[in-house]
Amino acid sequence: MHRTETFTDRINDALDNEQLHSNFRSAMNYLMEKRRDKFPDQEKLDNLRNIASSIRSNSLSNLAELLIKLEEKLESNNIKVHWAETDLEANNIIYQILKDANAKTIVKGKSMVTEEIELNEFLEDKDIEILETDLGEFLIQLANEKPSHIVMPAIHKSRKEISKVFAEHYPEFPYTEDVDLITQQARKILRDKFRQADAGISGINFAVAETGTLCLVENEGNGRMCTTVPPLHIAVTGIEKVVEKLSDVVPLLDILTKSATGQEITTYFNMISSPRREGEKDGPKSMHVILLDNGRSKIHQNNEMQETLKCIRCGSCMNHCPVYTQLGGHAYGTVYPGPIGITLEPQKQGITQLGELTSACTMCGACGEVCPVQIPLPKLINKLRSEAVEGNNANELIEGAGSMRKLLESLAWKNWKLIYSNPFVYSMFSKTTTTLNFISPKTIGKWGKYRTTPKPSKYSLKELANQAGFDNE
Amino acid sequence: MPVNEVYFMGTCLVDLFYPKAGLAGMQLLEREGIKVIYPSKQTCCGQPAFNSGYRKESLPVARSLIKCFPKDIPIVIPSGSCAGMIKYHWPELFEGESDIETALSVAERVYELTEFLVDKLNVELTDLGEPTKIAIHTSCASRNEMKIADRIENLVSQLSKVEVLEQERKSECCGFGGTFAVKQADISGAMVNDKTDTLKATNASSVISQDCGCLMNIGCALEKQNSKLKTQHIAEFIWDRTHA
Amino acid sequence: MNKSREIILERLKNNTNETSHTKVDITKKTYDWSKEEIISKLSENLQSAKAETYLLSDAELIDWLNEELPKRDINNILMGSSIAKQISKDINNEIEVLKYDDPYESWSEKLFNETDASITTTIGAIAQSGSIVLHPTPEEPRLMSLVPDIHIALVYEDTIYETFEQIITNQYWVKNMPTNALLISGPSKTADIEQVLAYGVHGPKELIVLILTS
DSSP states (O other), rough: OOSSOOOHHHHHHHHHOOOHHHHHHHHHHHHHHHHHHOOOOOHHHHHHHHHHHHHHHHHTTTTHHHHHHHHHHHHHTTTEEEESSSSSHHHHHHHHOHHHHHEEEEEEOOOOHHHHHTTTOOOOHTTEEEESHHHHHHHHHHHTTTOSSSTTTTTOHHHHHHHHHHHOOTTTTTOOOOOOOOOOOHHHHHHHHHHHOOOEEEEESSETTTTTTEEEESSSSSHHHHHHHSSSEEEEEEEGEEEEEEHHHHHHHOOOHHHHHSSSSSSEEEEOSSSSOOOSSSSSSEEEEEEOTTHHHHHHHOOTTTGGOOOOOOOOOHOHHHHHHHHOOGGOOOSEEEEHHHHHHHHHHHHHHHGGGGGOOHHHHHHHHOOTTOHHHHHHHHHHHHHHHHHOTTTTTTTTTTOOOOOHHHHHHHHHHHHHHHHHHHHHHHHHHHHHHHOOOOTTTTTHHHHOOOHHHHHHHHHHHHHOOOBBO | OOOOOOEOOHHHHHHHHHHHHHHHHHHHHHHHTTTEEOOOOOOOSSSSHHHTTTTHHHHHHHHHHHHOOOOOOOEEEEEEHHIIIIIIIHHHTTTTTTTTEEEHHHHTTTTEEIIIIIIIIIIOOOSSOOEEEEEEEEEEEIIOOOOOOOTHHHHHHTTEEEEOOOTTTSSOSOTTTTHHHHHHHHHHHHHHHHHHHHHHHOOOOEEESSOOOHHHHHHHHHHTTTTEEEEEEHHHHHHHHOOO | OOHHHHHHHHHHOOSSSOOOOOOOOOOOOOOOOOHHHHHHHHHHHHHTTTTTTEEGGGHHHHHHHHHHHHHOOOOEEEEEEHHHHHTTTOOOOTTTTEEOOOGGGGGGGHHHHHHOOOEOOOSEEETTTTTEEOOOOSSOOGGGTTTSSSSEEEEEGGGGEHHHEEEEEHHHOOOTTSSSSEOOOSOEETTTTTOOEEEEEOOEEEEEEEEEOO
16 A cells, blocks of 8 residues: 555544544444354354364475465366465456456455555556445545455445535435435446446455355345355465365355354355356356465464464454554554554554564554454564564565664664663662653653553662561572 | 562562552461562563564563572562563563573463462452542453463452452453553643543542553543542552551 | 465475464363253344344244235245245245246346245254354355345254354265355344444345244
8 A cells, every 4th residue: 555644644533533532432332242152152252263273284285285285186177276376466366367358347246455556546547447246345445545444445434424425426316324225226236337347356265275265255245146146256365375175265264254253154165166057048158266465374374473464364363452542553554554564564564664563563462362363463563662672674574674773773772781681780770760750751652642651669678678677688 | 388488579660669468468478377488689571572572672671580580489579561571571571592591481470479379379468548439450461471360360359358349341452561651741641531531430549450551541641630649559459458 | 387386385384483372172062952942042142233033843834934925025036946846835925935946147136126025944053142143045145145135044953053163064064065154143233433333334124033843
């Protein structure tokens, strides 16, 4: 995403926007509660998380092998496979397929990976009409905005704001703030679009190597429309989405829908293994799958960070992140916001570019606790912080390692180390601190804008323990 | 094996800002017949630098702490966050270092104070204090990392004259996060303001927690807001109410 | 061979540092529900997702249709030829029976704009999640369960499984993967606007599941 403002500017904009804050606060409360209701038994949840995590780890351990098998199966199912190392390459492949099919109007199902490669912008530049069809994405596209959440893209907008945008674009419909009516109006508009589209583009939730099956999870039916109605279907997926066996999708689907929206299951689980076959009367006549790398194979090489790729994009980490709740998704300035975003994006785009994102974390650990595939997000964020200031740029696993080391900050930590690693120096320091109360508002920056300055106690614990006669061997 | 001797690790924050909480913790242990040793050379677990990415600076600080606990006895810490650092992050911090075995043996012996009082000592408390209403703020490290957040509730429930009022979004982080409070001061400020709003709405007269980081953050924010709501560490709260 | 393919696979294979992960034994879950329990779980779960369910005997099907379709303003109903063969003789002659005999393209407008309802078979159902399972065929193509406003699905009681895993295993899906397999667990819905649930956003506005006893 190209944004000119700084991260700090976007943070301040978000914090100043009370409507935004209240939209996110109520949405996150709702999603957390729904999820909690689906997992009443912690032991069962942990068991399911173990299983899901193990399936995803297995995928990553055998990724090359599974991708080759997936490719073989898809091709034998008559689905053409393309490999793209970069976003540009993926866009060009898709454009070429569309051009060859003379496709001018495209309907798209909700897909974060196509947000990642900015497919809409790319195709619009080439005069191809590409229409988002997930209701939330459709509304966001009307407003000319980006999703602020990976599962609930329009979560930052209130009903009033949505009604206004809708009315601006479709004055033929009477203005309404009734959700059912807006939904029915959108249905009317989009059904014609599905029917008239030359091609459908979708993402993939799981790609099964064993059977060459593409699985899509959705509630609305627009995903099924995009993948069934137009004569051409192009599915785009990150290479990490492959799973070995068909039976692997059972626990993954179960934990995905419960974690994401607190649903027992979504309305549709769509498993596509082939375009229209001889004798069949509908379904796309041809299908293509784009296997996108875009930084993933590099992350895969880094054993410590590889777990990032286990993600099944449920959004639960952001739903439970207190920082995300304050900021909303846009402040991050990246396609993936929240804990998974600040873990994934600096690895993909480099620490020089996005290392600062890792500062947007209190290390509270809420994300790691809810992650359905047990990605140790706080640990990975912490590791990235260390790579940012201590990493060696010659170590090319994470681009920009060491680039965030700043002289003053590192001097401060060196001083801290000198004091705290030497008991004698420390006791001198603590004496000065406790007797002179020397911590000033200046040394703690903006702390004082929201709080008073903490006052060191007159006596240290060491002194009190001594006075009370505790052993101090 | 019954425990009769422990080390007490005060933590740097308690040492400088909340020594009474530390002392109360030691007194609570002593009252249960435990010999409490306070190694005078202790400083800090290394967490502030570790969480900021400065592992090279964190390591020597953590290393200096190892030497303070030579005997094979439990190490009790009045902070979920520092206990979590030693127990769950030292293995990573010391990875590949020659003294990793010693570091791990320290990590294995670490207990958070309320965890130790409840799980190891089965303390029984008799409330001698005046009736009061409190809110409990459990620290994220106690809840998510150490998974012992309910011990503080166990202890408080034994105090017959204490009524616990529950704030909304109880398990949400208060926004401290160590250097986060300075580096992302505005986000942290928004978070602590949300937290103090929910705490004030309970009409409790004090907020009790097992971590002084949270207490400092919440306490200083309440003070800035001129709120009458007070903050206190669980050890001091219990000690004040249960000793004659 | 494609260059990007080689580069990507090379990088993935280069990671010789085998990351260790513990293989978790995925124990197959069975509930051992009785037939009555299975039916009631399926119905409850479907109903909680706003689907309607009815328990009928084979013989009652035609009466149900003749009574219920007019109530719902259904003037025509799309079905495969096997069902048509069974019921078209007895169905209320005010209701037009439509068949999906031609490729979609030749009648797309009628399918989208003039088809009130559809009735399809299923290959079974899943009680635990409240899902009906479809493997569309040339006779009952993919869009039959998606485009008409009302979708009526027939589920034979002895094809209801406890879990998704059981149906995959017992019906040997891996060997016979259809071009499209679907789990459907209610009418189409969205919560994209202020988390307010709204039904019938793109797919059927109503899902009616008729559980047929033998």
